[in-house]
Amino acid sequence: MPDLSGIVKAYDIRGVVGEQLDAALVRDLGSAFALLIKPESDSVVIGHDMRDSSPELSAAFADGVTSQGLDVVSIGLASTDQLYFASGSLNLPGAMFTASHNPAKYNGIKLCRSGAAPVGQDSGLAEIRDTVEQGVPAFEGQRGSVTERDVLADYAAYLRKLVDLSGSRPLKVVVDAGNGMGGYTVPTVFAGLPIEVVPMYFELDGNFPNHEANPLDPKNIVDLQAKVREEGADAGLAFDGDADRCFVVDERGEPVSPSAITALVAIRELEKEPGGTIIHNLITSKGVPEIVAEHGGKPVRTRVGHSFIKAEMAKTGAIFGGEHSAHYYFRDFWRADTGMLAALHVLAALGEQAGPLSELTAEYSRYAASGEINSTVDDQVARMMAVKDAFGARDGVEIDELDGLTVQLPGGGWFNLRPSNTEPLLRLNVEAADAEAVRALTEDVLAIVRG
16 A cells, blocks of 8 residues: 655645656546546546656546546646636636646646635545555546647636736836746737736746746845846746746845735725735735725735635635735636736736836835744744743733744734644744844744754
């Protein structure tokens, strides 16, 4: 009996190709997914990224699905949000082959039910794992068939329908695709818009020859920052490997925090639906709920992670949700995350006024933040308890444990300390009035965490 606990994660399946993932295992995973979704659908839509292993693995998954009598709609090369579009518009369960920003030796599968509804540990992944570990039962009926369908143009048209850039002034935008799927989707999405795209690393290459396709790591946007300054561009966009996340830099080449983007897009969505609900996770800047409330919206706080965001959006009817990690979720996009749609909102907002992006986003950036700081620890629980005990003894401190440990200080500063689900790490996020206050609080917490 295989043990899949090392590759079946909280939200997806991910592992090293040839060691943890191969075609035979992926075929079984396809069969197990087919068994899971048979009651709701007779077909599955499948897409894949540009990694060398993706075509073979996606074909093996399709073989597993069809072996259980279900049909497959293959959309071929795709970004993850393009797969979500296919799942939503065709109302089919979906499978996307990608390892997002992970190094080239990895691959993985992001799964969804019809309408792009998430599949996580509690909503199907554990069942799929158990089915494969126990042996997938054979199906005696007729095999399903595979058909190919190109949805890129439809995906682009749908996004452009949601954000109107017809009144925008001309913009010059540098786009760093990191050799990932943004290099495939951006030309089609931006075609015909009043935007001059300066492309960087648009060549699809799953070996990531220029830099990792993870724009949240500062070293991976250095080239973009330099190019924006060199070109005198209005903005820069950086996509991760599967192009579902988008990171923004302003005309100075300075990073714009995902919290500021969340607030900016939230206001635009609230203009369309006054009084709507906006989701933000608990390590997004506290400026986000403040700004949402000031514009008549209802901010709702959730745990970190797309399954929690999407579940809360479904429960509350929220129109938009944002995370610190540059994931942005839209009710109009089946509550799925799409960095491309967030990018179009930012460019539309910029193009509607004469000032630079730094000026536009300054009003949404109220506080200083540390960014996520990881610490390797021997005992996550013990280290978190030590922090809780130390800060809980101080006057005026408020503590909650919705997701890890969130500590609110009387002076307005706060921090969240969360354990990693997959590594012996504690993740720290700190926010305060200014950079000096952030530095002091960060040092205070890390002194306890790192002992």
